[in-house]
Amino acid sequence: MTDAVDAEEIRHVADLARLDLADDEVGEFVDQFGAILEHFEQLEEVPEVDADPDLVNVMRPDEVEESLTQAEALANAEETEDGRFKGPNVS
Amino acid sequence: MNLNAFITETDIEGEAGGPLDGTTVAVKDNISTEGVPTTCGSRMLEDYEAPYDATVVERLTEAGGTIVGKANMDEFGMGTTTETSYFGPTKNPVDEERVPGGSSGGSAAAVAAGEADVALGSDTGGSVRAPAAFCGVVGIKPTYGLVSRYGLVAYANSLEQIGPIAPTVEEAAELLDVIAGPDPRDGTTRDEGADSDYAGAAEGDVDGLTVGVPRELVEGADDRVVERFEASLDDLRAQGGETVEVDLPSCEYAVAAYYVIAMSEASSNLARFDGVRYGNSGGFDGNWNETFAAARSEGFGDEVKRRILLGTYALSAGYHDKYYKQAQEARSWVKQDFDEAFEDVDVLASPTMPVLPPKLGESLDDPVQMYLADANTTPANLANLPAISVPAGEADGLPVGLQFVGPKFGEETIVNAAAAVEEHGN
Numbered sequence: 001m002t003d004a005v006d007a008e009e010i011r012h013v014a015d016l017a018r019l020d021l022a023d024d025e026v027g028e029f030v031d032q033f034g035a036i037l038e039h040f041e042q043l044e045e046v047p048e049v050d051a052d053p054d055l056v057n058v059m060r061p062d063e064v065e066e067s068l069t070q071a072e073a074l075a076n077a078e079e080t081e082d083g084r085f086k087g088p089n090v091s
Numbered sequence: 092m093n094l095n096a097f098i099t100e101t102d103i104e105g106e107a108g109g110p111l112d113g114t115t116v117a118v119k120d121n122i123s124t125e126g127v128p129t130t131c132g133s134r135m136l137e138d139y140e141a142p143y144d145a146t147v148v149e150r151l152t153e154a155g156g157t158i159v160g161k162a163n164m165d166e167f168g169m170g171t172t173t174e175t176s177y178f179g180p181t182k183n184p185v186d187e188e189r190v191p192g193g194s195s196g197g198s199a200a201a202v203a204a205g206e207a208d209v210a211l212g213s214d215t216g217g218s219v220r221a222p223a224a225f226c227g228v229v230g231i232k233p234t235y236g237l238v239s240r241y242g243l244v245a246y247a248n249s250l251e252q253i254g255p256i257a258p259t260v261e262e263a264a265e266l267l268d269v270i271a272g273p274d275p276r277d278g279t280t281r282d283e284g285a286d287s288d289y290a291g292a293a294e295g296d297v298d299g300l301t302v303g304v305p306r307e308l309v310e311g312a313d314d315r316v317v318e319r320f321e322a323s324l325d326d327l328r329a330q331g332g333e334t335v336e337v338d339l340p341s342c343e344y345a346v347a348a349y350y351v352i353a354m355s356e357a358s359s360n361l362a363r364f365d366g367v368r369y370g371n372s373g374g375f376d377g378n379w380n381e382t383f384a385a386a387r388s389e390g391f392g393d394e395v396k397r398r399i400l401l402g403t404y405a406l407s408a409g410y411h412d413k414y415y416k417q418a419q420e421a422r423s424w425v426k427q428d429f430d431e432a433f434e435d436v437d438v439l440a441s442p443t444m445p446v447l448p449p450k451l452g453e454s455l456d457d458p459v460q461m462y463l464a465d466a467n468t469t470p471a472n473l474a475n476l477p478a479i480s481v482p483a484g485e486a487d488g489l490p491v492g493l494q495f496v497g498p499k500f501g502e503e504t505i506v507n508a509a510a511a512v513e514e515h516g517n
Contacts, residue, residue, distance in 0.1 A: 010400070017358060017403040018365075018380060019396055020388040029400060035459050036401060040347045043417035051423035058278045072142040076369035087367045088375050088382040 145242020
């Protein structure tokens with residue numbers, strides 16, 4: 001049985017992902033997500049696999065190296081103030 | 092004829108005297124190139140100019156390559172047709188009513204049309220191989236860790252690799268030689284690509300080579316594609332290769348596993364686009380969350396929103412085990428299946444794409460159908476393995492690509508096998 005995703009859930013997830021959706025977008029995503037999640041549900045049939053993790057941590061000393069200048073780092077920001085990024089109010 | 096292969100045309104000259112001296116290169120527009128726009132095909136980054144070069148761009152220009160343009164692509168690499176680009180679709184130079192494949196569609200179209208000698212794309216679930224197949228050129232997805240991702244704008248970083256696109260196997264391998272090798276700026280790179288000679292492996296000597304053919308990757312394909320694929324296998328056998336059927340039952344789950352993992356990683360990676368440090372700004376009125384949401388809703392297109400939402404959903408409490416954890420199990424299973432197959436065969440062969448290039452506008456309305464077009468390419472990304480798409484003739488006047496997947500760091504093997512198909516293709 002598919003988890004039917006309703007408009008309320010889409011709006012909740014959109015809120016978590018910081019996306020504003022118009023009402024018609026919500027309607028479209030409700031329909032499409034039903035079909036996509038139904039396809040994903042076949043993953044429930046996948047057996048447990050006994051795999052050795054082949055990941056290792058790669059460490060190096062933390063050394064100061066050449067990097068972007070402050071001006072270069074700020075160059076793509078819409079607004080800056082006193083050499084810093086400017087953002088909206090936090091509250 | 093304007094294919095819309097480039098988002099930005101450039102003239103960045105390389106150093107004289109290297110192996111790519113005199114070679115023109117198209118670079119996918121999600122690969123950072125200092126001082127020119129790097130848009131990722133998105134309105135979000137329409138005005139973004141990268142302040143530094145990706146490692147592969149440094150290596151290209153040091154080798155003498157001239158970068159002639161930043162190539163069009165599906166927005167943030169999310170698509171299989173290059174139709175999700177904010178800058179409009181790229182046309183397939185073989186048939187301008189059809190898509191070039193994606194997401195590196197601009198790169199493949201530029202090479203196929205001669206607008207660049209060679210190109211770089213990136214391949215997260217087939218994004219180098221799909222457009223190579225649809226445009227009738229060669230594309231390589233390297234083993235994970237062979238090529239530095241430093242400066243590649245991340246979509247799903249556990250899956251993606253930058254890879255070459257070229258008219259011939261040897262030229263693709265030569266470009267791979269230039270970009271491969273360890274990079275201290277990407278901790279996932281490995282030493283295997285240092286001092287490589289993949290171009291030298293393009294001999295097409297398949298005498299005694301064992302080619303496995305996974306039933307699961309042939310059965311679902313269009314009959315016209317299968318016919319060309321079978322003809323190429325006949326050619327390989329005539330050259331002394333042996334073909335054997337193999338079973339990769341895990342591959343039935345590859346598309347679902349790939350999309351769950353890619354979307355989950357995308358939802359996290361694309362959280363950085365808030366319009367403050369770079370990208371489309373949401374302004375400075377209202378609070379933090381409202382302005383970020385405004386910036387993102389305006390800057391991202393439908394497919395990107397779809398993947399961010401689904402990824403957020405798949406990782407959310409109550410659904411994580413059902414989707415994300417199961418997708419990781421499937422990924423382990425795919426790896427294990429390939430490992431077992433390579434105990435008996437040297438390479439695996441399948442059609443690259445199960446379909447011929449669709450017409451522009453046909454694919455976007457049904458996301459599940461579009462995702463299923465990646466059935467044969469996603470397994471190599473899940474298993475971190477090298478894969479190549481090589482032209483295997485035409486059906487109804489449209490290119491068909493054959494894919495070889497090799498064992499980990501087996502680039503020489505797939506390059507050699509692909510050269511044998513290329514010589515006998517028509």
